[in-house]
Amino acid sequence: MDDRLRETLSAMMDDExxxxxxxxxxxxxxxxxxxxxxxxxxQIRDLMHSGHTPAEGVDVSANVRAAxxxxxxxxxxxxxxxxxxxxARWRWPAVAMxxxxxxxxxxxxxxxxxxxxxxxxxxxVAAAQPLTDRSPTDAPVREVALQGLDEEQWQQMSQYxxxxxxxxxxxxxxxxxxxxxxxxxxxGY
Amino acid sequence: xxxxxxxxxxxxxxxxxxxGKPSMTPEQNQTQGEHSDSQTDLQLVRxxxxxxxxxxxxxVVKYQTRVASIISRYVYDSQEVMDLTQETFVKxxxxxxxxxxxxxxxxxxxxxxxxxxxxxxxxxxxRPQASADVSDAENFDDGIRLRDPASPExxxxxxxxxxxxxxxxxxxxxxLRSAFLLREYDGLSYEDIAKILECPxxxxxxxxxxxRDAVDRHLGPLINHTETT
Numbered sequence: 416m417d418d419r420l421r422e423t424l425s426a427m428m429d430d431e432x433x434x435x436x437x438x439x440x441x442x443x444x445x446x447x448x449x450x451x452x453x454x455x456x457x458q459i460r461d462l463m464h465s466g467h468t469p470a471e472g473v474d475v476s477a478n479v480r481a482a483x484x485x486x487x488x489x490x491x492x493x494x495x496x497x498x499x500x501x502x503a504r505w506r507w508p509a510v511a512m513x514x515x516x517x518x519x520x521x522x523x524x525x526x527x528x529x530x531x532x533x534x535x536x537x538x539x540v541a542a543a544q545p546l547t548d549r550s551p552t553d554a555p556v557r558e559v560a561l562q563g564l565d566e567e568q569w570q571q572m573s574q575y576x577x578x579x580x581x582x583x584x585x586x587x588x589x590x591x592x593x594x595x596x597x598x599x600x601x602x603g604y
Numbered sequence: 605x606x607x608x609x610x611x612x613x614x615x616x617x618x619x620x621x622x623x624g625k626p627s628m629t630p631e632q633n634q635t636q637g638e639h640s641d642s643q644t645d646l647q648l649v650r651x652x653x654x655x656x657x658x659x660x661x662x663x664v665v666k667y668q669t670r671v672a673s674i675i676s677r678y679v680y681d682s683q684e685v686m687d688l689t690q691e692t693f694v695k696x697x698x699x700x701x702x703x704x705x706x707x708x709x710x711x712x713x714x715x716x717x718x719x720x721x722x723x724x725x726x727x728x729x730x731r732p733q734a735s736a737d738v739s740d741a742e743n744f745d746d747g748i749r750l751r752d753p754a755s756p757e758x759x760x761x762x763x764x765x766x767x768x769x770x771x772x773x774x775x776x777x778x779x780l781r782s783a784f785l786l787r788e789y790d791g792l793s794y795e796d797i798a799k800i801l802e803c804p805x806x807x808x809x810x811x812x813x814x815x816r817d818a819v820d821r822h823l824g825p826l827i828n829h830t831e832t833t
Contacts, residue, residue: 425813430644431794437647446658454665455820463788468762469827473672475690476664482694
């Protein structure tokens, strides 16, 4: 880049270049040198006016060029997108769980007997299973507190817990979650 | 050169030789913000519309620090500021046909930057804390707003560069220094500088270029060094 072109560039810095000179400058074959010189003078101006050193400044020009050339996508904030997809992944299982809990709670309050309640509760839970990515062949695992009991003890304990939770949900109106938990434990989940 | 004009130029030269930066009134500060009615910007925008990517490159280099400063009023994470600055320019490029030239290019760019930052915050469920008016675009002082890491090493580099800048300006021949300072710190047009210095406009243009080139050569190694650290 010769001095005449650099002088044009300097005049452009000061908004004093005419259209023809600008056109000549932009048609120069080595635009990388034009850009470098322009950038250095802009950095000096930044230093003079705001005290910014080049290291404190910003240079996104290469990224913008790459984005516009299609070499990379415009900036995508992965963190926010990641959060959004994670939220979407959990939305339907959460809705299903809340729906089950409410159904069981209101059903129990309406006077189901324990067997009907168990059947009613197990159906929606089973319906929600595909949303939790559970394989149908997975063997049910008993609640930890119920492990080690023989069959008769386990039946008695389940019945006791079920009735206890049912009373809670009827009496307080806030026991649906506990009730659902016992029902699911009783079903081995 | 008249006595009064000599006094003005000498006063500027003396001040800059001592500190590298004379104090400026708000009016002076605004006049050096050359972006209010930039003919160069409009020329470059016309080139961009005709598909000249190099012209857009020059606009990016010219305004990227200011755009980042605007965005940093809303977003505090430096990486997010960089991403949003990039996004602002990509949006501006894609919407360049909608720039009608009713306002200065920088004002238009400023609006895009503010909207990009606000949209980002809303997408993250955050309410924008800062507010900005388009009228702020002309008076926006990026020197105040850009977040400063202010590490001891960075402060030392800044101090060294400022000292070298003062030295480089002080070492300029008087006629170059006067023209350069009247342009950079007083924001005067070449025509006004020519009147003050009583010389042709072409001479002013040449002097300012030579002054800028000399300062660049003086600071060059230091600037390259700070860019890599």
